[in-house]
Amino acid sequence: MGGQTKSKKKSKAKRKDPCSNGGSGLAGLSPQDRMKLKMxxxxxxxxxxxxxxxxxxxxxxxxxxxxxxxxxxxxxxxxxxxxxxxxxxxxxxxxxxxxxxxxxxxxxxxxxxxxxxxDEGHSKYMSLGQIHTGQEAVQYYTKGIQILLCMLEKHAQATAGAGAEAAASPLEDSGSEIPTARDVCMAYCSVAEIYFTDLCMEERAGDQCREAIERALTYHPDNPEALQLMASYLFNTEKNQEGREYLMRSVDAWLPALKQSEAPPSREDIEEEHTESDIPPYESRITTAKLLIEAEEYETAVDVLEGLLEEDDEVVQVWYLSGWVCYLQMERAKEERTREEREESDEERTREEREESDEEREALKEAARSYLTKAKKVNTLTPCHNGLGKTCHWVCACGSGQMCLRLQALRESFLD
Structure with missing residues (x-):
């Protein structure tokens, strides 16, 4: 009898076990929650x-x-x-x-x-760098770069040991699972951009920014985004001529091939193939257009902007910049005519030449009006965080005080 009683007590204890896990078991759950957990x-x-x-x-x-x-x-x-x-x-x-x-x-x-x-896998650190800001972002990028460089060194040693056949394949052409020199370049560019923006007021931010860009170019000397970043840095430090040279090197690396393509690729195609091609992503090429305008390379800026519109014609900044560059071309044509009129007498300039000059300015004025009207329409149909008013300040931010005054004149002439 005693043994049977003990046996019953034990069996009761076993039945209570599943429901007695403190607050973390099923005891504190409603019948519906228990059923959901079991399912x-x-x-x-x-x-x-x-x-x-x-x-x-x-x-x-x-x-x-x-x-x-x-x-x-x-x-x-x-x-x-x-x-x-x-x-x-x-x-x-x-x-x-x-x-x-x-x-x-x-x-x-x-x-x-x-x-x-x-200590393995650089991708997660690059992603954390993108999510964070400031010094935290730099720390994540730096750790990712350390892992990248370690993997590149191991790959180089393995390639050297594998013989001439393996050594004949350049590092940049390696499979996607193997980090490339381009990956290191872009990681250093990310660090430089942090010093350009979040940490721009830090002590030695300019020096650290340039150092990161120079390291990027060490690993991939012809990378368009690294060259453009150096151009931005040089313009920002008022070394305009040197900045223009880097900018044109960047543009020459990808624009001619894009213009020669029979069917321009879509924005999605370029973004998808960005890791394998030299064509910068869409947003980066908007910056290219801004820098070209600042460098007064208006014709090249028009080529870049036309390509952007072919890929995606619903971005208000691109329409606005297109109108802005037409306005600047019109202003330059006006200045050139004034200068020529001072240097030449009316007899030296034929009526045809004067009419041709007037027609050019009128065409540019009409083009500017058309682009800016389209910008207003796109902004109305697809309002975004970069609305037309903010776009004006955004374009202005990349230029001088003189640019801001001229931009205000543009808005008064064509938008208000």
Whole structure:
């Protein structure tokens, strides 16, 4: 009898066990929450039985390729439930959260990857650098660069040991899984941009900015974005002639090929192929146009802006800059005519020459009006954080006080 009584007590204790896990078990949950948790566990087991992690990640990448990031996130989350410490899964999930605009969750995922593997994989550090600002961003980029350089050195040693055949392949042509000199270049460019913006008031910010750009050009001397960044730095330090030389080197690296293409690629195509081509991304080429205007390279600026409009004609800044450059060309034509009139008598200039000059100015004036009217229309249809008023200040910010005065005249003449 005593033994049977003990046995019953033990069995009762076993039945209570599942519900006595403190506050973290099922005891504190409502019946609905318990059912939901059980269903999630069941779904997790079913997923693990039905798909491997590799298959789930393959589905994730397929969805990312077609820009279906919400669906990609579901597949990736399932893969993470099966293997919570899978670094590739964490990397993909972090990028998906970034694409969806959830920077907080992206940060958490990337930091989890850092915790699991602090000294391998540069991508997570580059992503954290993009998410953060100021000195924190510099620290993440610097750590990523250290890993990149270490991997490049190991690859160089392996290539040297593999013989002449492997050595014949340049580093830049290596597979996408192997970091390239271009990756190092772009990482240093990211550091330079931080000193250009967030840390511009820090002591020695200018020196550190230039040092980062010079290191970028050491690894990829013909990189258009690094050359353009150096041009921006030089314009900012009032070394305009040297800045113009770097700017034109940058533009010459990609604009001729883009102009010669029979069918101009779409914005999406260029963004997708950016890692393999020398054509800078869309936003970077808007900066190119601003710098060309500042350098008074108006014709080249027009070529860049026309290419941007062919790729995407719903960006208000591009329409505004197109009108702005036409206005500046009109002003220059007016100044040239005034100068010529001072140097030549009316007899030396034929009526045809004067009429041709007048027609050119009128054409530029009409083009400026057309572009600016379109800018207002686009701004009305697709209002954004860079509205027309802010765009005016944004264009003005890259120039001198004289540019601001002329820009105000433009707005009064054509917009108000």
């Amino acid at each position: 999630q566990e069941k779904a997790k087991k079913k997923t693990a039985e039905k798909y491997t992690v590799e298959q789930l990640l393959e589905k994730t990448e397929e969805c990312m390729d077609t820009l279906e990031f919400e669906m990609a996130g579901r597949f990736c989350q399932r893969a993470l439930e099966v293997e919570p410490d899978n670094l590739l899964t964490l990397d993909l999930l972090g990028h998906i959260h970034s694409e969806l605009g959830d920077t907080q969750r992206a940060k958490e995922v990337f930091l989890r990857a850092v915790q699991l593997s602090p």
